[in-house]
Amino acid sequence: TTHKFALTALKTGHFDIGPFSFQLAGKNFDLPAITIEVTEPKAAGSSGHPALFARLEPSTTNLYVQQVFDLVLKLYISQKVSLAGINALQNLPSQGLVVHQPRELDAQRELVDGEIYTVRRFVAQAQAITAGTFDLTPSLRVELVNPQRKRRGGPFDDDFFGGFFNAIQTEPREIAIEPSKLVIQNLPEQGNPAGFSGAVGQHTFDMTCKPTDL
Numbered sequence: 001t002t003h004k005f006a007l008t009a010l011k012t013g014h015f016d017i018g019p020f021s022f023q024l025a026g027k028n029f030d031l032p033a034i035t036i037e038v039t040e041p042k043a044a045g046s047s048g049h050p051a052l053f054a055r056l057e058p059s060t061t062n063l064y065v066q067q068v069f070d071l072v073l074k075l076y077i078s079q080k081v082s083l084a085g086i087n088a089l090q091n092l093p094s095q096g097l098v099v100h101q102p103r104e105l106d107a108q109r110e111l112v113d114g115e116i117y118t119v120r121r122f123v124a125q126a127q128a129i130t131a132g133t134f135d136l137t138p139s140l141r142v143e144l145v146n147p148q149r150k151r152r153g154g155p156f157d158d159d160f161f162g163g164f165f166n167a168i169q170t171e172p173r174e175i176a177i178e179p180s181k182l183v184i185q186n187l188p189e190q191g192n193p194a195g196f197s198g199a200v201g202q203h204t205f206d207m208t209c210k211p212t213d214l
Helices: 160-165
Strands: 013-017 020-024 027-031 034-038 052-058 068-078 083-090 097-099 108-112 115-128 132-136 139-149 166-176 180-185
Touching (some): 052 166, 052 180, 068 083, 068 139, 083 166
Antiparallel strands (some): 052 068, 083 139, 132 180, 139 166
16 A cells, blocks of 8 residues: 655755654554755756766776777656657767677666656677777767647547547757767787787687597
């Protein structure tokens, strides 16, 4: 059983709510007090986060040439907008960095500056074939839902049947992703085994010998 109470704060400050006691099915239940903090409301846009923004982050920051790593794209969508589609990343470095086709992970919900966002996550394997610093200034092109009423001029424009004539239109939008830098290091020469050819990563080896009855 869930009971919800609507509270209105008339001033800022810290407030203690409770403790509460109640009886249910002949049993006594005691709930401890909780403390809430009431602050001044933020002006629109003061949080610095728009209704739609994205971040691109590598899975690790200690990267070497030829190392395969993940690039994680997080698209933050507020409840104020509806998304119709997502296109590919644009403006990635054209040389020295290979990014493979991304796959989508499960969506999450995240609280950012007091506002709840739906976070759609995509991960793509990437590999740097040259050392150096890559400036990542990508953008993401999406399609926003823009509901429009299609005018027909018939007798049912303003009643229930007019709902059959509604049309959903989309609006393209390009989202600039927060810039970042990707530093790729050359492989260390010290400690390399003889015949080392540059293979980097986690490897599993299995050896068998046949026949074993000699």
